[in-house]
Amino acid sequence: MKITIEANIAAPIEVVWKAWTTPDDIKQWNAASDDWHTTQASVDLRVGGMFSSRMEAKDGSMGFDFAGTYTEVVTHQRIECVFGERTLRVEFIPGPDGVMVRETFDAEQTHSEEQQRSGWQAILNNFARHVVRKIGA
Template identity: 45%
Template sequence: MKTADTQSITVETLVNAPVEKAWKYFSEPEHITKWAFASDDWHAPYADNDLRKDGKFKTTMAAKDGSFSFDFEGVYTNVVPKKTFEYAMADGRKVKVDFAADGSKTRVTETFDPESQNPIDMQRAGWQAILENYRRHVESN
């Protein structure tokens, strides 16, 4: 997949949880499978995550009706525990995720290189929807 010739996209959410919990729920496979999908007709039946520099991750995202699935995967290029991590997706696009304390809450910001097959607004909306699923999962557990 070719990357788009445009600026990166940023999405963020404010999670009602301390950084330690926000980091844990973003990085542990047993939590990733509970939130890594954009809509209720999808799910994440598999996740593996080795959150360290040069570590790999893979999350399977699938339609619940079995009609389509794909693996979201990549390699970490930088990890600063409970602060930030960066990775390169399998197609070469880059992503950075930041965790910042905001009082008793945590601001989670994702900045990613867009791909060229879907409109920017659609990509932003999809990543934001996944991030909101993450926020709801953290806050309900």
């Protein structure tokens, strides 16, 4: 099963793309709630390049790594990757009010569809807030 989430971000495509693909930015927005954070991130943005991030609870009680390989990179348009046996497609769609970021990913079996959708959407919403803060809007 595939899950799709999206958010419209009132910012230029160049700013949105850079915030999505820069490790220092990723560490600022990649969390679903205020009690989690990303302690490290790396990006080798090319087909066959690897990405990784470490998400941890701020109280130190748990954490996990999220890593994979880029399978397609079209600057300012699309990023596709595999992580484990799952795939992720991120589309950057410019429009009159900014950029629509749409993520489509393979669901996993541990958590319900709604838990996955809400968790990934929370991270995407955090990304949108980060970009808007970045441009000072």
